[in-house]
Amino acid sequence: MRTTARNRRTVAAFAAIGALALTLAGCGGSEGASAPEASTEPTRPSVALPRLEGQRLQVVAVWTGPEQEAFTKVLKEFERRTGARVSYVPTQDAMLNYIGTKIAGGSPPDVAMLQQVGALRQAVERKWAKPAGADAKAQLARNYSQGWRDLGAVDGTQYGVYFKAANKSLIWYNTAVFDNAGVSEPKTWKELLATAETISASGVTPVSIGGADGWTLTDWFENVYLSQAGPEKYDQLARHGVKWTDPSVTRALTTLAELFGRPELIAGGAAGALQTEFPASVTQTFTGGDQPKAAMVFEGDFVSVNIAQTEAKVGTDAKVFPFPAVGGDAPVVTGGDVAVALTDKPAAQALLTFLASPDAAAVWAAEGGFLSPNRSLDPAAYPDDVQRGIAKALLDAGDDFRFDMSDQMPQSFGGTPGKGEWKALQDFLKNPKDIAGTQARLEADAAKAYRNEG
Known part of the structure; x- marks a missing residue:
């Protein structure tokens, strides 16, 4: 494999994770970390959201257990700030099959958290997905590198917001x-x-x-x-x-x-x-x-x-x-969950805008088990130095990464x-x-x- 300066920079960033883990041993582990504690409710919202009293929103994702609990806290914060009411439905891995059934029955979810780039493209090709609105795109431009924005776009049109990333290496x-x-x-x-x-x-x-x-x-x-x-x-x-x-x-x-x-x-x-x-x-x-x-x-x-x-x-x-x-x-292999609107409800676009902001990322980051591609997220939001180090490595890699291969393929294969x-x-x-x-x-x-x- 040819080594380039960009590759060396990326590898060095991820190699630092191991050093961080060793450093933690000398300071008593995550409990000894000196970074400030994060709040699950940002005191200074970075994004203005509309009031949406009376609107109901259904969100689907694959998360269950602790991940579902953490994401529910994100949705609760969205409810608190907008007045909308959000219901969450966990699905199986083959989410396109579930969405297709719901659309055929006349009751599509409003927002889906898709796991595959290929699934996003298929949702667009089937005319299920709605383009991201101006406010969501503004948040993406402010908070995300071009590589992550491109992953949420199809044929030049922005559809998705990568809310949760993963370092799979x-x-x-x-x-x-x-x-x-x-x-x-x-x-x-x-x-x-x-x-x-x-x-x-x-x-x-x-x-x-x-x-x-x-x-x-x-x-x-x-x-x-x-x-x-x-x-x-x-x-x-x-x-x-x-x-x-x-x-x-x-x-x-x-x-x-x-x-x-x-x-x-x-x-x-x-x-x-x-x-x-x-x-x-x-x-x-x-x-x-x-x-x-x-x-x-x-x-x-x-x-x-x-x-x-x-x-x-x-x-x-x-x-x-x-x-x-x-x-x-x-x-350096990454993955992620991309939020995409499936209905024209204003609340659906507002949720995409919120998920593209550091405010939403901070809620889950404080819970642990979360990695955000949002470069505006305060590293102090993560609960320990190990997770801060993993997050820093991802951001330091810039666009020098490769997305999970199976997630780029047609869902029936990958x-x-x-x-x-x-x-x-x-x-x-x-x-x-x-x-x-x-x-x-x-x-x-x-x-x-x-x-x-x-």
Whole structure:
């Protein structure tokens, strides 16, 4: 992979996350952070919102549990400032299917938080989405970099507001296990495998994988592929400009098989991983004292939400390092949830405007498990230095990142449980020796999806 000054700057920013985690150990963890406490109700609103008494708004997203609770607080703040009444409905991952059913029944949601760039484009192509209004676009211009604005636009028209971002190039680890095994944070893929072997020899299974949720496996693949094949090839595969039978995919799957093909390194082996949902993959890494079911778990900044469901403390018991470099550079993969209006209600546009402001971001940031691409958000809004460091790294990267590949694809291939890429990679975890067969299935499913939906 060719290293450029821009890439080096991005990698350096994300590498600083590990240093922040180490710094926290010396200051007593997140409880010792000296940053000022954040308020969940901004005292000086940065955006004026209209009064909307009598208007009702329905918002749909995939968030449940702690994430739903945090987002509900955002919506409550919107209600307080506008007088509107907002109801929230959690949906399944295949949100376009849900929206389509509701539209066919004559009762579309007013605002949807879509997880895929491809889903946003499809919503526009189906004439479901409404362009963002002038106030929302003004907030975006003030608070967001061009790259994030572009992700919410289709053919030059702004539709979406990326409210919640994700850094999907992180590995979280149990510090007690690392200390007992005498290992440090790996910086390369080879070092990661060697670290895993040492941890295994110490009596703890090294890696936890939430394989029951196929999207976690797409994130594994994307980080390996981006680092190994490079950003240009990544962009080509994301738009199906190269086939999934390409040699670059062969190399990435072969690399993944170095881990997936060793069941002794995976909590529960392949069979156990395929029955482990993402939240459990996190909690089993940080429960059980110095003998948890696993030492490390890969996923985004939102892992901290699930760590909070255990007795572990981020910054002391749980630390984080960037996904190791497979090629020349460590990968920087992001994801996010984009708000899009599906009706012409003034309240729908007002909510988009609010979500594009730092006021809304500050509400969830204070709850933890949240990362905002809003560059006007005060870093003090985040609850600890680890999350502040992850957020700073994202903003310092500017537009030098790559968005989650599966989220850029047609939903039927890149975002549907039990189908397409999710299912193919679950089958690959079960049988990592079948690289050629996996590629053939991926290409067949991708070709069909792009032909029907792309």
